[in-house]
Amino acid sequence: MLQINPNLADLVSDASAGLRSRFNVGASIIAAAPGRVNLIGEHIDYCDGFVMPFAIDRYIVISGCANGGPEARVATELDEEIAVFDVSGPQREAAPKWSNYLRGVIAGFQARGYSVPGFDAYILSSIPGGAGLSSSAALECAMATFLEGLLDTVMDTREKALLCQKAEHDFAHVPCGIMDQFASAFGQDNRLVLIDCQSGEPELVPFVNPNLTVLIANTMVHHELSDGGYSARRKHTEDGLAIIGKSSWRDVTEAEVTAAWEQLGDPVNRRARHVVSEIARTKAAAAALERNDFAAMGPLMAASHDSLRDDFEVSCQELDIMVEIARRMGAAGGVIGARMTGGGFGGSTVTLCESRKATEIASTLVAEYEAATGITPQIFASRPSRGAHLVAVAR
Ligand code: GLA
Numbered sequence: 220m221l222q223i224n225p226n227l228a229d230l231v232s233d234a235s236a237g238l239r240s241r242f243n244v245g246a247s248i249i250a251a252a253p254g255r256v257n258l259i260g261e262h263i264d265y266c267d268g269f270v271m272p273f274a275i276d277r278y279i280v281i282s283g284c285a286n287g288g289p290e291a292r293v294a295t296e297l298d299e300e301i302a303v304f305d306v307s308g309p310q311r312e313a314a315p316k317w318s319n320y321l322r323g324v325i326a327g328f329q330a331r332g333y334s335v336p337g338f339d340a341y342i343l344s345s346i347p348g349g350a351g352l353s354s355s356a357a358l359e360c361a362m363a364t365f366l367e368g369l370l371d372t373v374m375d376t377r378e379k380a381l382l383c384q385k386a387e388h389d390f391a392h393v394p395c396g397i398m399d400q401f402a403s404a405f406g407q408d409n410r411l412v413l414i415d416c417q418s419g420e421p422e423l424v425p426f427v428n429p430n431l432t433v434l435i436a437n438t439m440v441h442h443e444l445s446d447g448g449y450s451a452r453r454k455h456t457e458d459g460l461a462i463i464g465k466s467s468w469r470d471v472t473e474a475e476v477t478a479a480w481e482q483l484g485d486p487v488n489r490r491a492r493h494v495v496s497e498i499a500r501t502k503a504a505a506a507a508l509e510r511n512d513f514a515a516m517g518p519l520m521a522a523s524h525d526s527l528r529d530d531f532e533v534s535c536q537e538l539d540i541m542v543e544i545a546r547r548m549g550a551a552g553g554v555i556g557a558r559m560t561g562g563g564f565g566g567s568t569v570t571l572c573e574s575r576k577a578t579e580i581a582s583t584l585v586a587e588y589e590a591a592t593g594i595t596p597q598i599f600a601s602r603p604s605r606g607a608h609l610v611a612v613a614r
Contacts, residue, residue, distance in 0.1 A: 220578070220581045220582040220584075220585045220598060221434075221577065221578055221581045221598055221599060221600060222597060222598060222599040223599075224276050224277060224345070224599055224600075224601065225277075225345040227251060227276070227278055227280075227610075230251075230278060230280045230343055230345055231249055231251065231280055231282070231610050231611075233343055234246070234249065234280040234281070234282035234341055234342070234343040235249065235282045235341075237282070237294065237296065237341040237343060238282045238283060238284075238294075238339065238340070238341035241294040241301065241341055242292065242294070242339040242341070244284055244286075244339055245284065246282040246283060246284060246611070246613075247283075247284040247285070247612065247613045248281075248282075248283055248284060248365055248368035248369055248609065248611070248612050248613075249280065249281070249282045249283075249368075249609070249610040249611040249612075250280070250281045250361050250362075250364035250365035250367075250368060250607070250608070250609050250610065251278045251279070251280045251281075251361060251364075251607065251608060251610050252278060252279055252356075252357045252358075252359075252360035252361035252364060252403050252404075252606070252607035252608075253274040253275055253276065253277060253278050253279075253346075253357055253402075253403055253406055253604055253605070253606060253607070254274070254275050254277050254278075254279075254346035254352040254353045254354055254356070254357045254403070255272040255273060255274055255275060255352065255353045255356070255398070255399055255402035255403060255406070255412075256272060256273065256275050256352060256433065256435055256560050256561075256567070256569050256601060257270060257271065257272040257398065257402075257560045257561060257569070258271045258272065258273070258411065258433070258504070258516075258520075258560075258569060258571070259271050259497075259500060259501050259504045259516075259519060259520060259523050259558070260272075260398075260497060260498075260500075260501035260504075261497060261523060261527055261531075261533075261558075261559070261560070261561070261563075262452060262456075262493070262494070262497070262527070262531055262533065262562075262563075263416070263468070263494055263497045263498055263501070264395075264396030264397055264398040264414070264416045265394070265395070265396035265416070265453055265456070266416070266456050266460075266468040266494045266498070267416055267417040267467045267468050267469045268416055268417075268468065268469070268494065268497060268498040268501060269413065269414065269415055269416065269498065269501040269502060269505065270396075270398045270413075270414050270416060270501065271411055271412075271413050271414075271424075271501060271504060271505065272398055272399075272401075272402040272411070272412055272414075273402065273406060273410065273411045273412055273426065273433075273601075273603035273604075274402050274403055274405075274406020274407075274412070274603060274604050274605065274606045275346075275352065275435070275601040275603075275604060276601055276602060276604040277344075277345045277346040277347075277352065277599075277601070278344070278345055278346065278357065278361075279342060279343070279344045279345075279346060279354065279357040279358050279361040280342070280343050280344075280361065280610070281340050281341070281342050281361045281362060281364075281365040282340065282341050282342075282343075283338050283339055283340030283341065283365065283369075284338060284339060285336050285337065285338050285369060286337045286338055286339045287336075287337065288337040289305055289306065289307035289337050290303055290304060290305055290306065290337045291303070291304055291305075291306045291321070291325070291335075291337060291338055291339075291340070292337075292338075292339045292340070293318065293321065293339075293340045293341075293342065294340070294341050294342070295317070295341070295342040295343070296342075296343055296344075298315060298317075300315065302315055302317075302318040302321075304318065304322065306325055306335045306336070306337060306338075307334070307335075307337075309326070309329070310322040310323070310325050310326040310329070310390075312390055317358070319390040319391055320355055320358045320359050320362065320386060320387070320390065320391060321358070321362050322386075322390055323359065323385070323386025323387065323389055323390030323391070324359050324362040324363050324366065324382065324383060324386045325362075325366070326386065326389070326390070327363070327382035327383070327385055327386055328363075328366050328370070328382070331382075333366075333370055333372070335366060335369070335370070336369065336370075338369055340365065342358070342361075344357070344358075347437050347597060349441040349565070349566070350437040350439075350441075350566050350567050350597075351559075351560060351561030351562055351563070351565070351566020351567045352435070352437075352561065352566070352567060353399035353402070353403060353561070355387060355391065355393075355399075356383060356387070356395075356399035356400045356402070356403045357403050357607075359383035359386050359387060359400060359403075360379070360380070360383050360400060360403040360404050360606075360607040361607060363379050363382060363383055363607070364379075364607045364608065364609055367379075367609065368609045368612045376404050376405055376606075377401075377404075377419065379404055379607075380397065380400040380401045380403075380404040380405070381397070381400070383400040383403075383404070384396075384397055384400045387400070392446070393446060393449060393450075394449070394450055394453050395449075396416060397414065397416060397419065398414060398416070401414050401421055402414075402606075403606055403607055404606050404607050405421045405423070405606050406603065406604060406605060406606030406607075407423055407603065407604075407605060407606060408602075408603060408604055408605050409425060409426055409427045409602065409603050410423040410424060410425060410426060410603050411423070411424040411425075411426045411508070411603060412424075413505055417467060417469050424505070424508060424509075426508075426602075426603050428511070428513070429574060430573060430574050430575070431513060431555070431571065431572075431573070431574060432571075432572050432573070432574040432577040432600050433569060433570070433571055433572075433600065433601055433602070434569070434570040434571075434572060434577060434580060434581060434584070434598060434599070434600055435560070435567050435568075435569060435570075435598070435599055435600075435601055436541050436545075436567055436568045436569075436570065436584050436588070436596050436597070436598045437566070437567045437596055437597040437598070438537040438538055438540075438541055438565060438566065438567065438568070438588070438592075438594070438596055439537075439594050439595070439596055439597065440535065440537045440565040440594065441564065441565035441566060442535055442564040442565045448533065448563075448564055449562055452490065452531060452533060455486065455487050455490040456468070456490055456491070456494055458487055459483055459487045459488075459490055459491040459494070460491075462479060462482055462483055462487070463475055463476070463479050463483070463491070468494050468495065468498065469498065471491070471494075471495055472495065473492070473495050473496065473499075476488065476491045476492050476495050479491075486532070489529070489530040489531070489532075490530065490531060492526070492530050493526045493527065493530040493531040496522070496526055496530075497523060497526060500519045500522060500523055503515070503519055504516055504519045504520075507519070513555055513571070514550075514555065516555055516556045516571055517550070517554075517555050517556035517571075518556075519556070520555075520556030520557060520558040520569075520571065521546065521556060521557075521558070523558050524542050524557070524558035524559055527558070527559055527563060528559075531563075533559075533562065533563030533564060534559050534563055535563070535564055535565055537565065537588075537592055537594070538559040538563070538565070538566070538568055540588060540591050540592060541557075541568045541584065541588055541596065542557045542558060542559065542568050544583065544584055544587045544588060544591075545557035545568070545570045545572075545580070545584065548580060548583060552576065552579075552580065552583070553572050553573035553575070553576025553577070553579070553580055554570060554571075554572050554576075554580060555571040555572055555573070556570070556571045557569065557570040557571070570584070577600055581598040581600075584596065584598055585598055
């Protein structure tokens with residue numbers, strides 16, 4: 220029942236084969252960037268909080284070469300049509316939708332004074348789309364890394380991640396925080412990317428215990444509300460902070476939220492309670508991991524999910540069902556903790572469990588989720604993996 224993660228080397232060779240079959244050229248630049256899962260710290264990256272994602276071993280690969288002209292010609296496995304657009308001048312949004320992530324990144328390079336030459340490229344992904352695993356951040360980071368190869372330059376990792384975040388803001392109109400692009404850009408094997416979103420500094424925290432497994436369960440649902448819902452939540456947190464009269468959520472205490480409860484009004488008061496409590500939980504989780512107290516993660520993950528469900532209202536029935544199944548198995552069944560992960564409104568859950576029980580847990584998640592919803596979920600294990608990088612450059 221546990222899906223096998225496609226090997227990056229296979230993805231790379233398939234992407235190069237795709238480039239050859241669609242454009243009849245060989246790859247001179249191959250870039251890869253991963254998706255991410257977040258262990259804890261949800262919807263607080265845009266509130267100066269702490270978040271604890273890691274880059275997963277699922278990637279977007281871009282294989283390509285310069286074509287000597289002014290246009291980008293980009294093909295993907297999912298689209299018969301080749302996206303063709305001029306890269307010699309300013310970028311604007313246009314169909315197909317996925318091409319906007321590329322255009323946004325190209326615009327970021329142009330804004331830094333680079334002239335981007337025309338190129339042919341083929342894109343392949345092993346990150347399930349719409350699963351809350353940041354395939355869009357991976358596409359942006361893969362594109363930025365591809366351009367580094369094409370332009371023979373190396374951008375500071377933080378600057379690259381911020382450029383990609385701006386592409387998401389300006390070309391996909393999602394006012395996201397920094398978590399996804401930072402995880403995809405900074406990820407390393409066996410390291411969590413603990414980000415202090417106030418300072419914008421990532422810290423790579425070892426995650427090497429072979430007895431622990433992280434299971435990702437894709438509910439296979441994605442509710443339409445997502446984009447508007449995300450901006451609305453962000454707005455609530457901004458309104459709440461203004462009412463409390465502080466410049467950062469990091470300086471707000473739970474007592475201050477309680478004191479301002481009536482003034483904040485519903486739902487802003489509940490959104491505020493989520494932010495402040497989730498910041499505290501993520502700090503506690505980081506401290507627990509530092510002392511190898513994995514059991515302490517369970518209650519923190521549970522409280523995080525409940526807060527996202529009841530106060531922040533970004534969960535959905537399917538996510539709640541998946542989390543509930545894991546919770547029922549509990550410590551006796553090898554489950555340490557479970558919660559929704561990512562932006563919500565569908566997507567995936569993350570379950571921290573004992574490695575020796577992981578296969579059994581995955582089977583139970585599939586069987587019971589199927590019985591409850593009629594939907595077959597996708598379950599896979601993931602270890603912290605290498606972030607965006609060039610796989611090959613040949614000039
Ligand atoms: C999306 C956004 C992130 C973050 C999460 C919620 O993934 O892109 O910036 O806000 O939702 O934690």
